[in-house]
Amino acid sequence: MTTTTEERARDRKKTAERLLASSAKLSFDPLKEIDWAAEPVEGAYYLPPHRVSLYGTELWEGLTEAQRIELSKHEVASVASVGIWFEEILMQMLLRHAFDRDPTTAHVQYALTEIADECRHSVMFAKMISWMGVPAYGPGKVSHELGRVFKAVSTHSQTFGGTMYVEEILDSFQREMMADESLQPLVRQVSRIHVIEESRHITYAREEMLRRDLGPVRRRFEQLLLGLVIFRSTKSLIHPQVYAAVGIDPVEGRRVARANPHWRATKREMAAKVIGVLDKAGLVGGANRWMLRRIGVI
Ligand SMILES: [Fe+2]
Ligand SMILES: [Fe+2]
Numbered sequence: 001m002t003t004t005t006e007e008r009a010r011d012r013k014k015t016a017e018r019l020l021a022s023s024a025k026l027s028f029d030p031l032k033e034i035d036w037a038a039e040p041v042e043g044a045y046y047l048p049p050h051r052v053s054l055y056g057t058e059l060w061e062g063l064t065e066a067q068r069i070e071l072s073k074h075e076v077a078s079v080a081s082v083g084i085w086f087e088e089i090l091m092q093m094l095l096r097h098a099f100d101r102d103p104t105t106a107h108v109q110y111a112l113t114e115i116a117d118e119c120r121h122s123v124m125f126a127k128m129i130s131w132m133g134v135p136a137y138g139p140g141k142v143s144h145e146l147g148r149v150f151k152a153v154s155t156h157s158q159t160f161g162g163t164m165y166v167e168e169i170l171d172s173f174q175r176e177m178m179a180d181e182s183l184q185p186l187v188r189q190v191s192r193i194h195v196i197e198e199s200r201h202i203t204y205a206r207e208e209m210l211r212r213d214l215g216p217v218r219r220r221f222e223q224l225l226l227g228l229v230i231f232r233s234t235k236s237l238i239h240p241q242v243y244a245a246v247g248i249d250p251v252e253g254r255r256v257a258r259a260n261p262h263w264r265a266t267k268r269e270m271a272a273k274v275i276g277v278l279d280k281a282g283l284v285g286g287a288n289r290w291m292l293r294r295i296g297v298i
Pocket of ligand 2 (some may be wrong): 118197201
């Protein structure tokens with residue numbers, strides 16, 4: 001990139017002012033705007049069936065319709081609980097970003113606004129999981145502990161690159177969910193609120209990430225760490241324990257999902273856009289391509 005420091009500062013200010021104005025116009029309070037007393041709709045899926053990790057496999061064929069719906073519910077809960085894990089990581093990373101900068105700037109004020117959004121989102125996801133009456137599966141022990149370190153030491157590129165990845169993946173799922181009238185209305189409403197507010201976060205992260213120039217050595221380091229974030233967060237999306245809810249052995253369920261061409265295609269499809277942007281920012285390359293391939297997002 002050939003822009004000067006002043007041009008970048010101006011651009012940063014312009015983006016933040018636009019995002020602050022949009023937040024003032026359209027933000028949601030999920031405690032008030034979602035009918036948490038509503039009963040689930042009988043016979044409706046929580047996630048489109050073709051996005052369930054076992055869809056199309058022999059294990060899937062062996063499930064009754066009621067079990068398939070049940071599995072879709074547990075998978076939505078798993079993804080939402082991973083969403084909370086990452087939002088908590090992100091809130092801390094944004095706080096660290098704000099901590100070192102001038103709070104009177106629009107850029108920092110938007111970082112603080114985004115923390116407030118994420119705070120409401122995490123409560124919303126948590127309430128949705130309670131509403132469904134299923135466990136908050138979380139990302140698993142290893143990712144949980146890696147997250148503990150990552151949120152304390154992530155660099156600028158890792159903060160905004162990692163954020164973009166997780167936000168875009170959730171966004172792809174939720175755009176489809178909010179548009180699908182056959183799904184549970186409450187889950188669609190949660191998806192709609194999240195999609196609207198996340199589109200601002202994605203802009204903030206993408207533009208901030210693209211503002212950074214990286215030398216060749218640094219670039220490889222950032223690729224490696226970002227690859228790890230992508231690998232762990234993708235691997236953690238569906239907790240194997242979800243399969244036990246429909247009588248499938250978790251180890252077997254995970255093995256079948258991993259090899260399932262439908263699930264692999266879903267992951268590639270959901271990641272296609274964001275991997276393209278990360279590539280443009282120089283954050284996809286030799287140091288992480290093998291990990292992205294291994295986890296099935298390219
Ligand atoms: Fe969020
Ligand atoms: Fe976000």
